[in-house]
Amino acid sequence: MxxxxxxxxxxxxxxxxxxxxxxxxxxxxxxxxxxxxxQGIWIDGESGALALLNHVPIDRRYLSIFMNGTMYGVHEPQPGEGYGSTPQHQVARRFFEAHPERKPWEDAKTGEAWEITYTTLVGPEVRKVAIRTDYNTWKTDVHDMDFDYAITSARRIWPEDAS
Structure with a gap:
């Protein structure tokens, strides 16, 4: 082609x-x-920069920003913190304003079992049981996946909710 x-x-x-x-x-x-x-890539409408939310084992969201041929890493600020004045910090501010809520599976703990539904590029959504690993990835019966952005829904199935 x-x-x-x-x-x-x-x-x-x-x-x-x-x-x-x-x-x-x-x-x-x-x-x-x-x-x-x-693929989980967000385009900043103001600057044209590309942003990809990473899922690393830390307590706040981390964004990779590709801008003018350079990659920058920016953490979501802690409550009460502001954003820096650099162009990449302003892209991060716009990204996090557009995506304010963390999804439940973003806070999954190592060893928890979740039923996850995720999108693929070559077919319909897939639903699988997956275990959260030490490396903040998901282990399924077929493969390891490290792309939380593709998950469209999920529910924790173990340990069961105590409430």
Whole structure:
């Protein structure tokens, strides 16, 4: 398959054995943003920087920001702290304002069992039982996964809630 742009900037997908697919630039951009979102990548509308929420074993969320060819790491501030004045801190502020709530599975403890539902790039959502590991990843019957951003829903199944 070849991907080309015509003189208007529109996208042409050409396959030798099937009819070509032609997309206006806006459609191509929408598809790009869709697939980036599927991978957990957020695009800052103001600066164009890319942000990816990392799940490292710390007490607050950590963001990797790709901006002007450089990668920056920024923690979510503790309550009462503010954001720095650098461009990457302002991207982080906009990201965390757009994503204010932590999801329950982001606080899963090592050894807990959760039923998780997550998206894949090649098919429907998948539901599996997974165990949280020491490395803040999920161990399933098939593989280890370290992409909390793909999880769409989850519920802890062990230990059972005491309430």
């Amino acid at each position: 070849t991907v080309e742009r015509d003189h208007n900037g529109d996208v042409l997908l050409d396959r030798a054995t099937t009819p070509s697919l032609y997309m206006k630039d806006g459609t191509a951009l929408a598809l790009r943003e869709f697939f980036m979102h599927e």
